[in-house]
Amino acid sequence: MALVKFIEYADASPEVRAVYDDIMTSRKVDWITNFWKALASDPVTLKRTWDSVKQVMEPGALDALTKEMIYIAVSVTNNCGYCINSHTASARKAGMTDAQFAELIAVTNRLANGYQVEIDERVAKAAKQR
Amino acid sequence: MALVKFIEYADASPEVRAVYDDIMTSRKVDWITNFWKALASDPVTLKRTWDSVKQVMEPGALDALTKEMIYIAVSVTNNCGYCINSHTASARKAGMTDAQFAELIAVTNRLANGYQVEIDERVAKAAKQR
Amino acid sequence: MALVKFIEYADASPEVRAVYDDIMTSRKVDWITNFWKALASDPVTLKRTWDSVKQVMEPGALDALTKEMIYIAVSVTNNCGYCINSHTASARKAGMTDAQFAELIAVTNRLANGYQVEIDERVAKAAKQR
Amino acid sequence: MALVKFIEYADASPEVRAVYDDIMTSRKVDWITNFWKALASDPVTLKRTWDSVKQVMEPGALDALTKEMIYIAVSVTNNCGYCINSHTASARKAGMTDAQFAELIAVTNRLANGYQVEIDERVAKAAKQR
Amino acid sequence: MALVKFIEYADASPEVRAVYDDIMTSRKVDWITNFWKALASDPVTLKRTWDSVKQVMEPGALDALTKEMIYIAVSVTNNCGYCINSHTASARKAGMTDAQFAELIAVTNRLANGYQVEIDERVAKAAKQR
Amino acid sequence: MALVKFIEYADASPEVRAVYDDIMTSRKVDWITNFWKALASDPVTLKRTWDSVKQVMEPGALDALTKEMIYIAVSVTNNCGYCINSHTASARKAGMTDAQFAELIAVTNRLANGYQVEIDERVAKAAKQR
Numbered sequence: 001m002a003l004v005k006f007i008e009y010a011d012a013s014p015e016v017r018a019v020y021d022d023i024m025t026s027r028k029v030d031w032i033t034n035f036w037k038a039l040a041s042d043p044v045t046l047k048r049t050w051d052s053v054k055q056v057m058e059p060g061a062l063d064a065l066t067k068e069m070i071y072i073a074v075s076v077t078n079n080c081g082y083c084i085n086s087h088t089a090s091a092r093k094a095g096m097t098d099a100q101f102a103e104l105i106a107v108t109n110r111l112a113n114g115y116q117v118e119i120d121e122r123v124a125k126a127a128k129q130r
Numbered sequence: 131m132a133l134v135k136f137i138e139y140a141d142a143s144p145e146v147r148a149v150y151d152d153i154m155t156s157r158k159v160d161w162i163t164n165f166w167k168a169l170a171s172d173p174v175t176l177k178r179t180w181d182s183v184k185q186v187m188e189p190g191a192l193d194a195l196t197k198e199m200i201y202i203a204v205s206v207t208n209n210c211g212y213c214i215n216s217h218t219a220s221a222r223k224a225g226m227t228d229a230q231f232a233e234l235i236a237v238t239n240r241l242a243n244g245y246q247v248e249i250d251e252r253v254a255k256a257a258k259q260r
Numbered sequence: 261m262a263l264v265k266f267i268e269y270a271d272a273s274p275e276v277r278a279v280y281d282d283i284m285t286s287r288k289v290d291w292i293t294n295f296w297k298a299l300a301s302d303p304v305t306l307k308r309t310w311d312s313v314k315q316v317m318e319p320g321a322l323d324a325l326t327k328e329m330i331y332i333a334v335s336v337t338n339n340c341g342y343c344i345n346s347h348t349a350s351a352r353k354a355g356m357t358d359a360q361f362a363e364l365i366a367v368t369n370r371l372a373n374g375y376q377v378e379i380d381e382r383v384a385k386a387a388k389q390r
Numbered sequence: 391m392a393l394v395k396f397i398e399y400a401d402a403s404p405e406v407r408a409v410y411d412d413i414m415t416s417r418k419v420d421w422i423t424n425f426w427k428a429l430a431s432d433p434v435t436l437k438r439t440w441d442s443v444k445q446v447m448e449p450g451a452l453d454a455l456t457k458e459m460i461y462i463a464v465s466v467t468n469n470c471g472y473c474i475n476s477h478t479a480s481a482r483k484a485g486m487t488d489a490q491f492a493e494l495i496a497v498t499n500r501l502a503n504g505y506q507v508e509i510d511e512r513v514a515k516a517a518k519q520r
Numbered sequence: 521m522a523l524v525k526f527i528e529y530a531d532a533s534p535e536v537r538a539v540y541d542d543i544m545t546s547r548k549v550d551w552i553t554n555f556w557k558a559l560a561s562d563p564v565t566l567k568r569t570w571d572s573v574k575q576v577m578e579p580g581a582l583d584a585l586t587k588e589m590i591y592i593a594v595s596v597t598n599n600c601g602y603c604i605n606s607h608t609a610s611a612r613k614a615g616m617t618d619a620q621f622a623e624l625i626a627v628t629n630r631l632a633n634g635y636q637v638e639i640d641e642r643v644a645k646a647a648k649q650r
Numbered sequence: 651m652a653l654v655k656f657i658e659y660a661d662a663s664p665e666v667r668a669v670y671d672d673i674m675t676s677r678k679v680d681w682i683t684n685f686w687k688a689l690a691s692d693p694v695t696l697k698r699t700w701d702s703v704k705q706v707m708e709p710g711a712l713d714a715l716t717k718e719m720i721y722i723a724v725s726v727t728n729n730c731g732y733c734i735n736s737h738t739a740s741a742r743k744a745g746m747t748d749a750q751f752a753e754l755i756a757v758t759n760r761l762a763n764g765y766q767v768e769i770d771e772r773v774a775k776a777a778k779q780r
Binding site for chain 2: 446447450451452456457459460461463464466467468487489490492493494496497498499
Binding site for chain 6: 521522523525599604605618619621622623626631632633634635636638639642647649
């Protein structure tokens with residue numbers, strides 16, 4: 001459960017809506033993820049973070065896919081589940097193949113986190129105090 | 131699922147109860163959180179940890195709220211979900227406002243972890259191998 | 261939800277089956293955990309990882325239990341839930357007592373992560389924005 | 391040895407100078423630290439980073455000193471020596487007392503890193519293979 | 521350079537001296553390392569930390585050497601150079617062989633940090649911007 | 651100071667020399683870095699690590715440069731100075747431009763570590779207790 005309320009588009013102030021609109025236009029999507037809805041509780045941070053992310057992630061000397069893959073590597077090393085999921089989704093959308101993802105996770109050398117593997121029920125049971 | 135059994139007050143030894151009583155008195159609450167119930171499986175660590183936490187967190191050159199906010203920052207950076215929740219609860223109880231919390235999370239620069247944002251179902255689906 | 265499909269024994273290629281067979285023989289078990297089923301989506305990494313783990317974890321100057329306990333310490337410090345559960349299960353199977361586990365977690369000094377304590381509902385509620 | 395060349399004021403482009411000038415004016419100092427001189431090798435990142443830091447660190451619901459102390463806690467947990475030194479310097483300038491610093495480091499519970507303690511020569515010798 | 525002044529025995533208050541004496545007696549040494557001299561700037565934290573370390577590290581269900589090796593694993597994963605050196609020195613004193621150390625570092629899988637390998641001058645030069 | 655002795659080629663056993671020869675041939679260099687010389691104190695780990703690194707880093711679905719850049723991102727996030735230097739050197743050799751490096755470090759968002767910025771003497775002085 002997130003520690004702040006999510007701000008839906010319908011309830012958003014004009015300044016928050018402006019950021020939401022720019023996110024949707026830039027990313028060619030018609031909805032907003034929880035991350036931005038959480039940040040919207042602090043509109044100044046919402047705008048600053050979006051402006052930064054937009055600038056950092058736009059293609060330059062590195063193409064968009066390479067940047068997303070680097071972001072996945074950082075997220076896996078930081079063990080941030082939200083970040084791993086969202087950047088993997090973006091990377092797949094930008095064309096990342098299964099083979100590229102596998103090689104990327106191999107380089108990070110954090111395989112269980114990298115693939116977000118669920119704990120086996122039998123293992124969890126065996127790990128518990130009897 | 132925790133890896134050790136929780137010790138409830140009713141089942142606790144006198145030495146564990148003494149710590150539980152001190153926790154409830156010091157914090158002005160009438161129940162014990164899972165963290166302490168887990169530690170009670172090792173009464174020596176329970177007592178040592180509580181004595182340390184009590185001493186470290188008591189107001190001194192820094193007031194109680196500032197200490198809780200510093201603890202939140204450490205917990206967010208360590209990505210410890212249990213710790214983030216418990217120190218945020220304590221900080222709110224000590225008077226932390228939404229604006230203070232937002233500025234604190236902004237300084238940590240770990241926004242998804244800091245706000246404990248849930249992964250969007252649509253994102254999780256898009257991140258998965260097809 | 262894991263980000264890759266799990267490969268079941270029945271669906272596995274001969275090279276993946278060879279690794280699965282070696283895992284089950286070496287560990288004297290008759291099933292394969294999610295970790296290996298996820299890695300099997302990349303058979304080269306599956307084989308390399310299993311060969312490494314097998315070599316690193318086999319008793320030498322340190323016995324198998326000590327190695328598992330060191331692995332738990334690393335997993336707790338890295339905050340990898342999957343790893344904590346699987347190495348704790350292995351360590352218990354190798355004879356780790358509750359007292360040894362408690363002393364190990366005390367040395368790591370990451371108690372909430374180490375014991376994988378669930379967040380109390382009341383705490384989660386108190387941590388949330390009202 | 392830093393991995394990029396430092397850009398001195400005398401050699402800086404007008405856009406870099408504009409950031410340097412704003413840093414010096416805002417912080418009431420007459421020189422630029424290595425961090426900014428390194429970032430200046432990438433003027434877009436220099437400007438974006440300075441604009442963010444300036445906004446995040448300016449007093450709001452939290453005063454400047456509390457923000458610097460939270461930043462120290464994050465830096466200690468991340469084990470970033472440069473960051474620990476620079477935020478401790480800023481915090482002292484903002485009035486942090488020795489007692490406040492000690493309590494802050496105690497909350498982080500990373501004492502050797504927090505105080506940036508040098509390795510004893512005798513210990514280093516005893517740690518080495520003979 | 522440490523961020524606090526070291527307190528030498530000759531300059532120490534009676535309460536600090538009492539801790540120093542206990543450290544030297546318990547560890548059968550006749551000098552105090554920088555870590556404790558730094559903590560002595562905050563006598564309450566010095567005493568609390570020493571009391572905790574003494575209790576956590578004393579042989580119980582795990583022998584002293586196993587505890588030191590677990591501490592090395594935690595220190596390597598946290599990338600704390602001071603901690604790696606001091607616990608490796610203690611472990612060697614407690615009888616850790618070169619082969620045990622090698623197997624321990626192999627389990628941590630952080631080899632460059634674990635062995636505290638110095639950066640090659642040629643590599644540092646090749647890594648720098650030309 | 652590394653915690654194990656470096657094994658020079660002239661003093662190496664035939665099995666260690668075989669690995670050294672393969673490293674030099676594969677990388678088209680005529681010398682061995684400290685990392686491998688340290689690992690050579692444990693020839694089994696030396697061979698296993700080299701075989702893994704060689705397999706993980708060889709071009710496949712991702713080219714060699716992209717893999718080195720992902721490795722830099724992991725090293726920066728783990729704050730491993732040795733690793734940052736050695737992978738940055740390899741990436742530059744593989745053709746990484748200054749602009750690519752800058753964008754990569756920007757994605758990691760660990761700028762002081764990423765660029766390995768030296769602490770300013772004036773800052774270190776200002777951070778110290780007076």
